[in-house]
Amino acid sequence: MADGAKILVIDDEPQIRRYLRVSLEAHGFGIVEAAGGQEGLRLAALEKPDLVVLDLGLPDMDGQSVIARLREWSAVPVVVLSVRADEADKIAALDAGADDYVTKPFGTGELLARIRAALRHTVGASAGVAVFTTGELKVDLEKRQVLLKGEPVKLSPKEYELLKLLVQHAGKVLTHQFILRQVWGPAHESDVQYLRVFARQLRQKIEADAARPQLLLTEPGVGYRLMVE
Amino acid sequence: MPEDRPDQDTRPSPEALLQTAAQEKRGRLNVFLGAAPGVGKTYAMLETAHARQREGIDVVVGVVETHGRQETADLLRGLEQLPQRRVAYRDRVFSELDVDEVLKRRPQLVLIDELAHTNVPGSRHEKRYQDIEEIRAAGIDVYTALNIQHLESLNDVVAQITRVKVRETVPDSVLAQADSIEVIDLPPEDLIKRLKEGKVYVPDQAARAVHHFFAPGNLTALRELALRKAADQVDGQMLSYMQSHAIAGPWPTRDRIMACISPSPLMPRLVRTARRIAERRKAPWIALYIETPAHDRLSDTEKTQINRALTLAEEFGAEVVTVAGSNVPGEIIRQARQRNVTEIVVARSHRSRLVNRLRGTLTDRLVELGDGINIHVITGSSEAESWFGVMRDRLAGISPAGLIPAAAIAFGVTGLVKLAEAWLPDSSIPLLILVGVLFSSLRYGHSAAVLSSVVAVLGYNFLFLQPLYTFTIANAENIYTFFVFLAVALITSTLTARIRAQAEAARIRESRTASLYDFSRMVTGAAAEDDILWAVVHHVAATSKAQSLVLMPDAGSLAIRAAYPPEDQIDDKAKIAADWAWEKGEPAGRGTGTLPSSDWLFLPLRTAERKLGALGIRFPEDRPALGPDERRLLDALAGQAALAIERSLLNRDVEEARVSAETEKLRSALLSSISHDLRTPLASIIGGVSSLMNFDSRLDDRGRSELLQTVRDEAERLNRFVGNLLDMTKIEAGAMQPKLDWVDPEDLVATAVKRASPLTQGHDIRIAVAPGMPLLRVDYILIEQVLINLLDNAAKYSAKGSAIDVRLRHDGSHVMLTVTDSGSGIPVAELEQVFDMFYRVKAGDRQVAGTGLGLSICRSILKAHGGSIRAESPVADGQRTHAGTRMIVTLPVEDQPVLPVEENPAHG
Numbered sequence A: 001m002a003d004g005a006k007i008l009v010i011d012d013e014p015q016i017r018r019y020l021r022v023s024l025e026a027h028g029f030g031i032v033e034a035a036g037g038q039e040g041l042r043l044a045a046l047e048k049p050d051l052v053v054l055d056l057g058l059p060d061m062d063g064q065s066v067i068a069r070l071r072e073w074s075a076v077p078v079v080v081l082s083v084r085a086d087e088a089d090k091i092a093a094l095d096a097g098a099d100d101y102v103t104k105p106f107g108t109g110e111l112l113a114r115i116r117a118a119l120r121h122t123v124g125a126s127a128g129v130a131v132f133t134t135g136e137l138k139v140d141l142e143k144r145q146v147l148l149k150g151e152p153v154k155l156s157p158k159e160y161e162l163l164k165l166l167v168q169h170a171g172k173v174l175t176h177q178f179i180l181r182q183v184w185g186p187a188h189e190s191d192v193q194y195l196r197v198f199a200r201q202l203r204q205k206i207e208a209d210a211a212r213p214q215l216l217l218t219e220p221g222v223g224y225r226l227m228v229e
Numbered sequence B: 001m002p003e004d005r006p007d008q009d010t011r012p013s014p015e016a017l018l019q020t021a022a023q024e025k026r027g028r029l030n031v032f033l034g035a036a037p038g039v040g041k042t043y044a045m046l047e048t049a050h051a052r053q054r055e056g057i058d059v060v061v062g063v064v065e066t067h068g069r070q071e072t073a074d075l076l077r078g079l080e081q082l083p084q085r086r087v088a089y090r091d092r093v094f095s096e097l098d099v100d101e102v103l104k105r106r107p108q109l110v111l112i113d114e115l116a117h118t119n120v121p122g123s124r125h126e127k128r129y130q131d132i133e134e135i136r137a138a139g140i141d142v143y144t145a146l147n148i149q150h151l152e153s154l155n156d157v158v159a160q161i162t163r164v165k166v167r168e169t170v171p172d173s174v175l176a177q178a179d180s181i182e183v184i185d186l187p188p189e190d191l192i193k194r195l196k197e198g199k200v201y202v203p204d205q206a207a208r209a210v211h212h213f214f215a216p217g218n219l220t221a222l223r224e225l226a227l228r229k230a231a232d233q234v235d236g237q238m239l240s241y242m243q244s245h246a247i248a249g250p251w252p253t254r255d256r257i258m259a260c261i262s263p264s265p266l267m268p269r270l271v272r273t274a275r276r277i278a279e280r281r282k283a284p285w286i287a288l289y290i291e292t293p294a295h296d297r298l299s300d301t302e303k304t305q306i307n308r309a310l311t312l313a314e315e316f317g318a319e320v321v322t323v324a325g326s327n328v329p330g331e332i333i334r335q336a337r338q339r340n341v342t343e344i345v346v347a348r349s350h351r352s353r354l355v356n357r358l359r360g361t362l363t364d365r366l367v368e369l370g371d372g373i374n375i376h377v378i379t380g381s382s383e384a385e386s387w388f389g390v391m392r393d394r395l396a397g398i399s400p401a402g403l404i405p406a407a408a409i410a411f412g413v414t415g416l417v418k419l420a421e422a423w424l425p426d427s428s429i430p431l432l433i434l435v436g437v438l439f440s441s442l443r444y445g446h447s448a449a450v451l452s453s454v455v456a457v458l459g460y461n462f463l464f465l466q467p468l469y470t471f472t473i474a475n476a477e478n479i480y481t482f483f484v485f486l487a488v489a490l491i492t493s494t495l496t497a498r499i500r501a502q503a504e505a506a507r508i509r510e511s512r513t514a515s516l517y518d519f520s521r522m523v524t525g526a527a528a529e530d531d532i533l534w535a536v537v538h539h540v541a542a543t544s545k546a547q548s549l550v551l552m553p554d555a556g557s558l559a560i561r562a563a564y565p566p567e568d569q570i571d572d573k574a575k576i577a578a579d580w581a582w583e584k585g586e587p588a589g590r591g592t593g594t595l596p597s598s599d600w601l602f603l604p605l606r607t608a609e610r611k612l613g614a615l616g617i618r619f620p621e622d623r624p625a626l627g628p629d630e631r632r633l634l635d636a637l638a639g640q641a642a643l644a645i646e647r648s649l650l651n652r653d654v655e656e657a658r659v660s661a662e663t664e665k666l667r668s669a670l671l672s673s674i675s676h677d678l679r680t681p682l683a684s685i686i687g688g689v690s691s692l693m694n695f696d697s698r699l700d701d702r703g704r705s706e707l708l709q710t711v712r713d714e715a716e717r718l719n720r721f722v723g724n725l726l727d728m729t730k731i732e733a734g735a736m737q738p739k740l741d742w743v744d745p746e747d748l749v750a751t752a753v754k755r756a757s758p759l760t761q762g763h764d765i766r767i768a769v770a771p772g773m774p775l776l777r778v779d780y781i782l783i784e785q786v787l788i789n790l791l792d793n794a795a796k797y798s799a800k801g802s803a804i805d806v807r808l809r810h811d812g813s814h815v816m817l818t819v820t821d822s823g824s825g826i827p828v829a830e831l832e833q834v835f836d837m838f839y840r841v842k843a844g845d846r847q848v849a850g851t852g853l854g855l856s857i858c859r860s861i862l863k864a865h866g867g868s869i870r871a872e873s874p875v876a877d878g879q880r881t882h883a884g885t886r887m888i889v890t891l892p893v894e895d896q897p898v899l900p901v902e903e904n905p906a907h908g
Helices: A014-026 A037-047 A063-071 A087-096 A108-127 A157-168 A176-184 A192-206 B014-025 B041-054 B070-076 B099-105 B128-137 B152-162 B172-176 B188-196 B204-213 B216-244 B267-281 B293-297 B300-315 B328-338 B353-359 B362-369 B387-397 B403-419 B428-444 B446-464 B476-525 B529-544 B572-584 B628-694 B701-732 B745-755 B780-796 B854-864
Strands: A006-010 A030-034 A051-055 A078-083 A100-104 A131-134 A137-140 A145-148 A173-175 A216-219 A223-226 B029-034 B059-063 B085-089 B092-096 B109-112 B141-147 B180-184 B257-261 B285-291 B319-324 B343-347 B374-378 B547-554 B557-564 B600-606 B611-618 B741-743 B764-769 B776-778 B803-810 B814-820 B868-872 B875-877 B880-882 B886-892
Touching (some): A006 A014, A030 A037, A087 A173, A100 A108, A157 A176, A173 A176, A176 A223, A192 A216, A192 B741, A192 B745, B029 B041, B099 B128, B109 B128, B152 B267, B188 B216, B267 B300, B267 B343, B267 B374, B293 B476, B319 B476, B328 B362, B403 B428, B428 B476, B446 B476, B529 B547, B529 B611, B557 B572, B701 B854, B741 B745, B745 B803, B780 B803, B780 B854, B780 B886
Parallel strands (some): A006 A030, B109 B141, B285 B319, B764 B803
Antiparallel strands (some): A173 A223, B085 B092, B741 B776, B814 B886, B875 B880
8 A cells, every 4th residue: 555655755965865766666666856845845745745754954944844834734744864862853853743753874674664654654544443453462442452362451541541542653653742641631741750650561461571572662762652563 | 617629629610600691691780880979970881882882782871860961961962862751759750760661672781870769659669770680681781870878788888987878779789790890980189179160960958968078088988998899899700700610719718697686776787787798708698686585575666676687688688597595695606606607796785784794795795605706796876775765665665554453463462461461371471472473474474573573562561561551661670571572573573474475485486387387288288279379368368467369370461360358450550569579589569679669569479490470468558567577477488389389280280291191092092993993894885885786797695695784784883883983072072961861771671672683683682670670760862872882792792692681670779780791701900991982802812893982981871870880700690600791780769750540440
């Protein structure tokens, strides 16, 4: 379903654009390239891409404002490219409306996984899937039922709410702030310790080995992600 | 006396060479010396100047007084005259030599008339000869003129000859430093003729004295003085020449002169005489003051006389010595013998003839004791040293404060004894009264002792001796008792008072010594420059009861570095005085010869090595000038302070040198690391990729995939290296600010192990987490980086397939995280060094690729978190140890956050 989608790559480095074009075209994506934010916004309107890959460090305009300008009229998924140690930038980009990020340097596999998750999410959300399965875990949102290896798992209400939120955005990174606001309410937006404790409890219930989580992954400094197959 | 043996030692004396060297840089001083005004000094000076100008020398006129003489004014023509400084003082405008103008113009030779001139108050220097010193110090030659009566040491002699006391004097040392002296000689009769012709300038106020001054006898005497002085000078120059050229010759024996300072108006004459003897003999001299217990009883006038004499002696180049003692002649002779003194100069005692007859005069005692030492006695008019006058001064100085209670005590004790008479044995009565007398003499000092003795004895007579209640004494035995009692009371009370005075003097000296000792301990204890400066100003302010500050050069000019009480600016005059003290290394400002009108006294802070700055002291307005004792204490403090400051500066220099050497070492390590660690992976990447591009057809699938694998691994290695470099740069720049947040350590270990998995491939990572781990408040990214670095190292330095243990434990206050490998380990000696930047353990022939940055970064990160990291090798596991390395990270646990409580935990 994702293959054949049109991707707009906004990056000022020709080498990166070339690498992305070759790698993504090899996977059947159509590529449109822009070297700057202005050009990218223009092409986004003109070409109506299915997804935007945006480098945060652009010479002509700030990556955050590109996202903000884009979000004024479009819900197109945006995957951000950023360097490590710029966690604040990543969070800001996600808050501004980006769907996910990849830290440079990255492998093609990682980028493809993010692109696919972002594309699927737009599709999946509209489909309203009620039962989610990843690995040994099965979550039935309709029946509010969680099964691990076919066995029912007992979750507290907050644990379930947390899992439900992650399932609804499976494969996507969710920022601490976003999760806290959704599960505990706006008053607890900065109480990261809640999240740490509940994530640990949840892992002990849904992971095969809590010391090496495979499903509920920590994105250092940013948030959490529920892995999909 | 071990004397120099120049006939055997033909090397030039070092002192002589040094002196010659010092004079070579300075401008030369040429003095035109005359016996009296009007002999034609200025005229001769100008004539010589013209001759020099014709030789091509750059000559300017600084100050020349023509005194309206036409022939002199004519000679001024053709010479460049520098503008003079106009100074307003007391409604009059004076013109003075402009030193700055001379220094700015920088001629080769400058003419400055009237060496003995005193500048208008407010000038930079009090005296013109000081101006000339400064000009010479700048390397400019000076011609000047001087009349012999202005010479300090001859001042008294001239006054005796001519009966005209000259106020403006020049220290002999100024003339002694002259490179050449030209005596302008004119026979007395010619001079008198010139005077009659009106060719001699005479100031109005001196007109009365002129007639006497220019008497032929006077002029002859003055002429002789001038010629003798010049001859002395020639001798001195000859001697200096012979010394510096190692010419053997008849050397004067080393005399040593000692002037004994005592409270007497004769002191200035005594000092000048001693100085004259010392100079004639080319001998060093000493000014000695014996501080007797009686010192405290001296009147202010007497104390001032002593201080002035000591200051004057110091100015004249004497070594000033103050010692405490009660036996004056004995102490003088002891000091004289100790210092090999050959001549002693004393002033005639001003004690009454009666006392002299009883105790013998000081002179008699000195002659008696000082076998082989010549004694010079200075005498003066009887008026000047009248015993009566001295006693009157002393009595005026006695404070009545102690007298009234002393008399009251004597009176009271006598009265009490009378009341208790019935119960007391007769013989004890005088003794009991004596106790009261002793008490008041101990308490109130010498005069009180005498008074209370008299009161007590009179009271005794009145109350106890027959007939009672009269001051008359009936029988002879009682007269005898009365006088014995009086004598006993006087002697014992005076002795008691003296003990008190000595104790007091000892206490003062003790406190001075203690003060100096405290200070030296304080400043040597302080290592930082600022601490030392603060200690200096604080101590000086406290001991001198004055304001104190330290100025040190900052970008070429002096700036206040410390002050107590705090002060951040000083006026311009003080600034100039401070500069003077700093640059010239001489005291300046209040109480000195340079800029005395300033409020501040500045002492140079200098050591043999460098000029460090100036110590400023401002005393309250009403405080009298400093005595030599206080000055010496301050000088000692300044000397101590300078040493302490220099020490701290040296420490700083050493530290800077060390740091710069270390930085240099680090820089070269960094460069070699960058060139090696960047190029090695790049070589593999470029090599691998070019093979793939150019020889793809020759590669089989396995080869191709191996090359690709290499390229990716090496690129990742490069990425890690760059990341480490970036982290290091951030740490070095102080830009690493941990963003603290609540973190689950178990979570942290899990993500780190996962992220490090490409690096630890082939190793078995075993994770063990103790139950109930607390949350940590740390920067997730940074601590994760620590863990990745540790895992990377563990994998690199242990065999493939071996296990790496990651353990998490806690003890309530700390979380301990260990990463243990079973590799070859780290030599014990290097367990600490591995955390140094660019340090790599040399593992035999096997060079493991590493940057030497990882552990250093770990340590910096943990430090920023209040945690620590250490290495253990070999590894202890329970009772057994095995090869390998264990890295132990410790992080503090903070108070755990409040967590939400769920009302309904079960959900299914």
